[in-house]
Amino acid sequence: MKQLFVAAFAILLLACSNGREETPVENNNNNNTATEIVTDTVVSSAEVMPAATNNWSIDEIDSSGWMMMKLYLNGGSIDKSDSKISLYGSRETTSCWNILFYNSRTGEQHLLTDQRIILTATEAKAASDYPTALDSVIIYQCITDDLNKDGQYNDNDGAALFISDRTGKHFRRITPKGLHLNHWQYIEASNSLLLTCLRDSNKDQQYKQAEDESLLFQWSLTRQDGLKPVLSKTSQQKINGLLQQQWTVKQQ
Numbered sequence: 001m002k003q004l005f006v007a008a009f010a011i012l013l014l015a016c017s018n019g020r021e022e023t024p025v026e027n028n029n030n031n032n033t034a035t036e037i038v039t040d041t042v043v044s045s046a047e048v049m050p051a052a053t054n055n056w057s058i059d060e061i062d063s064s065g066w067m068m069m070k071l072y073l074n075g076g077s078i079d080k081s082d083s084k085i086s087l088y089g090s091r092e093t094t095s096c097w098n099i100l101f102y103n104s105r106t107g108e109q110h111l112l113t114d115q116r117i118i119l120t121a122t123e124a125k126a127a128s129d130y131p132t133a134l135d136s137v138i139i140y141q142c143i144t145d146d147l148n149k150d151g152q153y154n155d156n157d158g159a160a161l162f163i164s165d166r167t168g169k170h171f172r173r174i175t176p177k178g179l180h181l182n183h184w185q186y187i188e189a190s191n192s193l194l195l196t197c198l199r200d201s202n203k204d205q206q207y208k209q210a211e212d213e214s215l216l217f218q219w220s221l222t223r224q225d226g227l228k229p230v231l232s233k234t235s236q237q238k239i240n241g242l243l244q245q246q247w248t249v250k251q252q
Contacts, residue, residue: 056100061138062127065105066167070122071098095153096122101168112168118143118153124166125186133191133221138164141181144173148205158207161195174219175227180207182214193219195227 059068073095096119099112121141125134140162147157158180164171175181179197187194194216200206201213216230231239 061124061166064166065103067102067104068122068168069100069102070096070119071100072096096120099168103167110168112140112164113171115144120155120159132186132188134186134188136166137221138166138168139184139193140164140171141184145177156206158198158200161193175217179215180212182209187218190218191220191222193221194230195219 056072057070059070060066061068097117099119099122100109101112102109119140119142122138123140124138125132127135141159142162143153143155143157144160145157146153150156160177160179161174161181161184162171163174174193175195175197179199182196182198184196185194186192195218197215197217198207198209199213199215202211204211217227218230219227
């Protein structure tokens with residue numbers, strides 16, 4: 001009877017042993033904790049598309065997750081120190097032809113524009129504790145036309161001011177064709193931009209400070225109702241009169 005009980009108990013132990021799978025655990029010699037073995041994720045070539053350009057730079061706009069990926073024409077070198085976003089921005093040293101906006105949180109993405117342009121400056125205000133109307137926009141200086149028909153897009157063709165929201169949407173032109181943007185400045189007291197522009201007065205398809213008419217405009221960021229001339233007709237006439245009277249060299 002005792003022998004029968006021992007045999008039955010041995011059979012039960014053998015069955016339990018066969019039904020249980022042993023999980024191998026690699027122990028760390030330093031702290032005796034289990035080490036997890038992680039396998040690499042394999043991405044097939046069908047899931048990865050090549051970049052549309054050889055050169056680009058990436059800037060984080062703010063904490064919203066939106067990124068600006070500037071696309072440069074092939075063959076141009078990128079100065080990484082020139083791609084930072086700041087209040088007054090930095091001039092581009094190579095030919096930036098578009099910007100891909102990408103939201104790293106949601107995956108949403110889109111190009112700034114379908115137009116054929118060269119972006120010579122991109123300027124966005126950094127986040128601050130005292131937000132202004134400038135916090136809600138990104139400002140761009142662009143060349144849109146080969147004005148002198150020399151096959152190149154450069155400062156001789158004139159620059160225009162464009163604006164979009166902080167996600168790169170609602171991209172639109174502020175300065176009309178026929179004007180070359182010289183400079184812009186944000187005026188916090190009036191939430192507006194002050195612009196100095198040149199008009200091709202002598203119709204030679206070039207913009208020259210010494211030969212063309214200089215104009216001063218104001219553009220409201222809150223109303224966004226178009227450019228407003230700063231100088232009245234009376235003020236302009238007085239300035240021109242004093243210039244000719246006091247500083248124009250008379251021929252002897």
